[in-house]
Amino acid sequence: MxxxxxxxxxxxxxxxxxxxxxxxxxxxxxxxxxxxxxxxxxxxxxxxxxxxxxxxxxxxxxxxIRVEHQPYQFLYADGDMFFFMHQETYEQIPLERSRVENEKFVTDGMICTLVIDVDNDNVLYAVPPDQIEAEVIDTDPGVKGDTAQGGSKPATITGGAVVQVPLFISKGENIRVDTRTGDYLERAKSK
The missing domain is CATH 2.30.30.30 (SH3 type barrels.)
Structure with a gap:
């Protein structure tokens, strides 16, 4: 140090x-x-x-304290443990749920950043990407006449997080979400 x-x-x-x-x-x-x-x-x-x-x-x-930010892929959660895998070495690291920031946005296969204390070779915490694309798996149906200017409604996205979305968003649509604030950003562009 x-x-x-x-x-x-x-x-x-x-x-x-x-x-x-x-x-x-x-x-x-x-x-x-x-x-x-x-x-x-x-x-x-x-x-x-x-x-x-x-x-x-x-x-x-x-x-x-020297720290490194390393990309790891989220594999699965088992109880209160989250398991991540290094993309090149295939090393798997278990991490307690409490050390995963914004864990409600973490989904299978997502590339997260693990912050590692270099001197002690200790994983401090994991962070999902700042912005993610997720599918709306449950929300009230949109009604004709709902506009982007109107209010908002709750929507559950993949991973289980609930975000406030505009009234025109429907179940099955892909949206972009800011994981730091939990805010809806926009509809995801079609590929």
Missing amino acids: AKISTSDFRNGLNILVDGEIYTIVEFQHVKPGKGPAFVRTKLKGVENEKNIDKTFRSGENVES
Whole structure:
């Protein structure tokens, strides 16, 4: 693990704080008129899911955690375990459900990103792609006259997630969804 200064902070950097790994979500260098400068940060726990605010003295050294983002294919879920396979080595990795972000959007065969702590060879968490294409498997039928300007209705997509879609979307249609927010984006283009 490498020591870095607060001047090297950037969003997305993983650091060790009180023995836990946190990702820097936001940071701000503050130079008050009186007293020493400091860095105010918002941190998100990688393993513990806690969100904390922490202030560091300007120039203070912290330990940086090296992580790699590797593509793995989701194979199946068995109870509270999700199983992923590396595309080149065919190595299979089990991961607890709680360490799979937005797991309701993960479907069989999907290529997800596994974030791995390089120093300890430990899988921290898995993330589905930011945008996915999914089939609407259940929703109320559309009615003639429903427009894109109107309201929305709930729709269940493959994988079991429920998203709000425009009234004109029907069962069996493919749509694009943002997995970070759970928002409907658009109808999927025909292939």
